[in-house]
Amino acid sequence: MSAPAPAPAEQSSRRLRFERIPMRRIILIVLSVSIIYGVVAGSTATLRTGVFTAEDWQSLFINGLARGSVYALIAIGYTLVYGILFMINFAHGEVFMAGVYTAYFVAVAFAGNGFLNSNPLLSIAILLLVSMAVSVFIAVLLERLAYRPLRGAPRLVPLITAIGASFFLQYTFRGFYGANVRAYPTIEILQGKWTIFGIQMLKTQAIVIVAALFLWFLLYLFVARTKTGRSMRAVGEDREIASLMGINVDRTIVATFAIGGALAGAAGILYVFLFNQVIFTMGFLPGIKAFTAAVLGGIGSITGAAMGGLILGILEAVGPNLFLTGAEVPSPNQLQPVIAFGILVLVLIFLPGGFLGASEEKRA
Amino acid sequence: MNLRSALKPGFVGGIVVVYLSAIGMVERFQDRNVITGLVGLGVVLMLVAFAITSYTAARKSDSSLLTGVAVGFISGAFVAIVTMGFEGLINAGLDVRGMFVSITPGLLETLEFGLNPVVGAFMMVVASTAVGAVSGVLVGLEYHLRSAVVFAIGITLLMSLGEPILRVTLGNLQIPTGWLYELGGLTIAGTIIVLALAFGLRWWWMSRADTRREAAAQMPEATRRTWGRASLMAAIVALVALPWIVGPFVSDVLGTVGLYVLLGLGLNIVVGYAGLLDLGYVAFFAVGAYAAAIFTSPASFLVTEEGQQFAEAGFTNLWVALPFVVIIAVVIGAAIGAPVLRLRGDYLAIVTLGFGEIIRTLVLSDWLSPYLGGAQGLTRVPAAPPSSFDLRNPQHIYYLILAFSLIAAYISYRLVDSRVGRAWAAMREDEDVAEAMGISVVRYKLLAFAMGAGVGSLGGVFFAAKIGSIFPNSFGLQVSINVLAVIILGGIGSIPGVIVGAAALVGLPELLREFGEFRLLIYGAILIAIMIFRPEGLLPNKRRQRELHEGQDLAAVDLTKEGPS
Numbered sequence: 054m055s056a057p058a059p060a061p062a063e064q065s066s067r068r069l070r071f072e073r074i075p076m077r078r079i080i081l082i083v084l085s086v087s088i089i090y091g092v093v094a095g096s097t098a099t100l101r102t103g104v105f106t107a108e109d110w111q112s113l114f115i116n117g118l119a120r121g122s123v124y125a126l127i128a129i130g131y132t133l134v135y136g137i138l139f140m141i142n143f144a145h146g147e148v149f150m151a152g153v154y155t156a157y158f159v160a161v162a163f164a165g166n167g168f169l170n171s172n173p174l175l176s177i178a179i180l181l182l183v184s185m186a187v188s189v190f191i192a193v194l195l196e197r198l199a200y201r202p203l204r205g206a207p208r209l210v211p212l213i214t215a216i217g218a219s220f221f222l223q224y225t226f227r228g229f230y231g232a233n234v235r236a237y238p239t240i241e242i243l244q245g246k247w248t249i250f251g252i253q254m255l256k257t258q259a260i261v262i263v264a265a266l267f268l269w270f271l272l273y274l275f276v277a278r279t280k281t282g283r284s285m286r287a288v289g290e291d292r293e294i295a296s297l298m299g300i301n302v303d304r305t306i307v308a309t310f311a312i313g314g315a316l317a318g319a320a321g322i323l324y325v326f327l328f329n330q331v332i333f334t335m336g337f338l339p340g341i342k343a344f345t346a347a348v349l350g351g352i353g354s355i356t357g358a359a360m361g362g363l364i365l366g367i368l369e370a371v372g373p374n375l376f377l378t379g380a381e382v383p384s385p386n387q388l389q390p391v392i393a394f395g396i397l398v399l400v401l402i403f404l405p406g407g408f409l410g411a412s413e414e415k416r417a
Numbered sequence: 418m419n420l421r422s423a424l425k426p427g428f429v430g431g432i433v434v435v436y437l438s439a440i441g442m443v444e445r446f447q448d449r450n451v452i453t454g455l456v457g458l459g460v461v462l463m464l465v466a467f468a469i470t471s472y473t474a475a476r477k478s479d480s481s482l483l484t485g486v487a488v489g490f491i492s493g494a495f496v497a498i499v500t501m502g503f504e505g506l507i508n509a510g511l512d513v514r515g516m517f518v519s520i521t522p523g524l525l526e527t528l529e530f531g532l533n534p535v536v537g538a539f540m541m542v543v544a545s546t547a548v549g550a551v552s553g554v555l556v557g558l559e560y561h562l563r564s565a566v567v568f569a570i571g572i573t574l575l576m577s578l579g580e581p582i583l584r585v586t587l588g589n590l591q592i593p594t595g596w597l598y599e600l601g602g603l604t605i606a607g608t609i610i611v612l613a614l615a616f617g618l619r620w621w622w623m624s625r626a627d628t629r630r631e632a633a634a635q636m637p638e639a640t641r642r643t644w645g646r647a648s649l650m651a652a653i654v655a656l657v658a659l660p661w662i663v664g665p666f667v668s669d670v671l672g673t674v675g676l677y678v679l680l681g682l683g684l685n686i687v688v689g690y691a692g693l694l695d696l697g698y699v700a701f702f703a704v705g706a707y708a709a710a711i712f713t714s715p716a717s718f719l720v721t722e723e724g725q726q727f728a729e730a731g732f733t734n735l736w737v738a739l740p741f742v743v744i745i746a747v748v749i750g751a752a753i754g755a756p757v758l759r760l761r762g763d764y765l766a767i768v769t770l771g772f773g774e775i776i777r778t779l780v781l782s783d784w785l786s787p788y789l790g791g792a793q794g795l796t797r798v799p800a801a802p803p804s805s806f807d808l809r810n811p812q813h814i815y816y817l818i819l820a821f822s823l824i825a826a827y828i829s830y831r832l833v834d835s836r837v838g839r840a841w842a843a844m845r846e847d848e849d850v851a852e853a854m855g856i857s858v859v860r861y862k863l864l865a866f867a868m869g870a871g872v873g874s875l876g877g878v879f880f881a882a883k884i885g886s887i888f889p890n891s892f893g894l895q896v897s898i899n900v901l902a903v904i905i906l907g908g909i910g911s912i913p914g915v916i917v918g919a920a921a922l923v924g925l926p927e928l929l930r931e932f933g934e935f936r937l938l939i940y941g942a943i944l945i946a947i948m949i950f951r952p953e954g955l956l957p958n959k960r961r962q963r964e965l966h967e968g969q970d971l972a973a974v975d976l977t978k979e980g981p982s
Contacts, residue, residue, distance in 0.1 A: 080752065080755045080756055081756055084756060140763070141763050141766075141767065158515070158516045161515070199945050199949070202949045203948065203949060206948075206952070207964075208762050208763060209692075209694050209762050209763065209766070210948050210952055211948075212694065212762075212763050212766055213694070213901070213905065213944055213948050214944065214945050214948040214949070216696070216898065216901070216941075216944060217902075217940070217941040217942065217943070217944025217945040217948070218941065218944075218945055219941070220898060220937045220938070220940060220941030220944075221938055221941030221942050221944075221945060222941075223937070223941075224440075224934075224935065224937050224938035224941065225436075225440055225938060227440075227934075227938075228439065228440025228441050228442070228519055228935070228938070229439055229440060229516075229517055229518070229519065230516065230517070230518060231518035337894075341767075341770070341771075341774075344767065348764075348767075377784075382784045383783040383784055384782070384783045384784070385784075387778070387781070387782045387783060387784070388778060388779075388782055388784065390774055390775070390778045391775050391778050391779065394771035394772070394774055394775045395771075395775065397767065397768065397771050398756075398757065398768050398771055398772070401757065401760055401764050401767075401768055402756050402757060402760075405760065405764070
């Protein structure tokens with residue numbers, strides 16, 4: 054992108070001209086002022102009503118942290134792919150869905166013969182493996198069939214393909230597994246609450262947060278230390294030169310998709326710990342939100358994706374209640390998607406590089 | 418030929434057929450007769466998949482017949498083995514349907530041609546090998562002959578699939594159809610006649626191709642233009658006469674197609690001309706529909722208590738509301754666009770998608786339900802006066818949609834080479850250079866966005882008028898994707914492309930109820946396939962085509978197109 058255009062009025066001073074009104078700037082200022090006013094006024098009004106106790110806020114916060122961890126893991130898939138190919142893998146949400154949805158049938162089989170609750174840790178490990186394997190498979194297949202033929206095409210071409218792939222995958226799995234919502238069987242050791250540092254939280258929430266942190270750390274080490282990780286960064290920096298340096302670009306790209314898929318598959322299992330349900334459309338919203346998270350943290354940055362995920366999760370859980378209850382908006386949690394998308398729009402307008410990403414100029 | 422070159426396409430063919438079966442497409446399509454008493458659409462689908470894989474493989478090989486046979490054999494064997502495998506699993510008492518809901522006894526029966534499993538498997542291999550052999554032979558045929566055969570088969574399929582329209586239409590024209598159609602499919606005699614006729618026509622047409630080309634080349638420019646204009650007029654006359662020929666049901670479908678043509682033309686300005694990928698186009702469609710409903714419905718919040726006593730009248734009537742609705746949409750479009758249009762293409766796409774979802778969430782929310790009706794939607798959108806022109810009558814509203822589509826098409830057509838259109842083209846090809854040449858990029862983007870919004874809202878108004886009540890569920894992301902698929906299939910930036918795209922993607926599925934649940938699957942597949950194999954679409958816009966094939970040999974691109982016809 055170019056810098057803001059210089060004012061043309063200076064150059065053509067031949068005849069008198071009104072200075073052009075900077076519409077865009079005015080709209081932006083009005084927008085930011087009204088949003089800040091709305092957030093502050095809504096929050097103070099909510100806090101004044103005292104509908105929520107400190108414990109409520111705590112549990113909302115933990116809730117946000119947990120779902121934010123899931124977003125963070127999915128967001129890493131977007132960020133890795135974007136960092137290398139500069140394309141938005143719009144179908145990544147479906148990669149996430151494919152894994153958990155397939156693992157569901159394993160879970161049901163395990164629940165049927167009692168294995169799930171007699172060997173809970175082993176069965177969770179198997180579920181994770183199945184989910185990750187399926188997601189990796191789908192991600193790699195997607196790269197091979199849909200994206201690889203389009204390397205070097207104009208930028209919007211792979212994006213349109215990705216959108217097509219997203220719908221194609223959704224309805225493929227609808228065809229395979231049916232259109233119903235299915236509930237994951239309950240795992241007994243995950244029920245109940247723990248009190249950690251004096252804060253009560255659901256066991257599942259604690260596990261999700263810890264597991265996500267652990268996976269994120271593993272990934273960080275992988276990208277920073279291993280040879281594949283280094284070639285991923287090199288390919289992201291300059292594909293041609295990387296290939297001249299003896300890096301197998303195709304294999305590196307496949308590895309990137311596979312890692313993103315594996316994390317999405319793991320995120321899927323964590324997601325059902327929290328939300329318990331699977332359906333073929335389940336990938337869409339988490340996918341978009343994870344993309345928002347990736348943009349929020351600065352697309353291309355792994356730490357940014359994690360941060361963005363957590364921030365988005367918290368804003369989404371706490372935000373509607375905090376900002377909207379005081380404004381007497383009925384059922385504020387219905388408006389959660391508005392918060393997520395609103396953040397996406399605002400970040401892109403005001404901070405297109407995200408918190409930790411490279412500046413917009415460099416990426417373009 | 419070595420066998421290994423047949424192995425991969427063979428497996429691909431097999432996997433494709435197994436996939437089509439596992440998502441339920443084969444069984445669902447089998448309900449429909451292609452040739453009554455002989456084959457259903459499900460079997461045809463399988464055979465076409467076999468044919469395409471063996472044909473493409475055979476074309477690459479130097480011994481086409483052998484390759485075709487080998488590929489067909491391998492595909493068929495693969496499918497047969499998988500079928501027997503599932504049969505075995507089910508016999509072993511495994512609950513296959515607990516996971517793959519589409520693997521039903523009905524499907525297995527189709528895959529076994531209604532015979533017992535072993536004979537059925539054998540039949541599958543025989544059928545696929547035969548199809549492979551035919552494909553191999555086709556590759557070896559001389560061009561004219563091959564083209565005529567493929568054309569004849571294609572036309573026969575279309576005639577069969579078009580049964581719902583054609584039978585009604587022919588009936589309206591007092592032409593008997595009993596000899597041609599039976600139970601939703603072609604009769605055997607009808608099939609033979611259609612095949613022969615189509616083959617003969619194509620053969621005759623192609624044998625005269627050279628003379629025709631010469632005549633066209635010799636024709637003076639003025640005559641050619643007259644001919645062009647005359648055929649355009651004829652097309653418009655045909656469009657006007659259409660609803661009375663095809664009857665109310667098909668007119669309803671035509672209305673829907675027209676609606677998508679209108680939406681497509683609007684999105685085409687944004688995506689095709691200005692090069693901005695807008696994934697939230699449904700937002701403007703929703704704005705149009707909701708604004709129209711609020712202005713006209715007696716249930717709207719604009720109508721006061723006293724007003725409601727005046728029976729079915731809303732705040733105002735549709736004709737008065739129309740310009741205001743469009744102005745509202747244009748303003749909203751500009752307001753949404755202004756802050757985000759500086760963003761780079763792919764970010765812009767996601768942001769617009771976000772706007773679409775925000776609007777849908779807001780419409781659904783309890784918060785705005787006093788104004789927008791929430792999940793209950795807005796009902797009782799009244800028909801507009803005069804009562805002799807009934808918007809609920811599919812044949813009437815078709816004309817309204819047709820008129821506005823023609824206007825939109827004309828405006829789009831005039832825009833392309835106008836100052837604005839050239840600015841858009843420059844911007845699309847290189848934003849920085851365009852800006853350096855003195856084009857105010859943001860202003861022109863905003864103009865495109867606002868124009869697209871206006872046309873989209875018109876679509877929404879007619880949608881509301883046509884249906885009579887609107888619900889939030891009609892305004893999901895899939896509408897945006899439908900419209901996008903329409904313009905991409907037809908060719909981004911091409912006006913005839915929009916029409917063809919809408920007819921193929923909206924018209925066909927409406928007529929083939931079997932497509933219903935696979936609609937978005939097919940759209941997704943089309944988006945992928947078009948982007949990979951023919952990004953300029955079926956009826957490309959010349960300039961766009963050059964942009965997409967920059968750096969490639971242009972002559973090679975042009976050769977893939979058909980000659981003038």
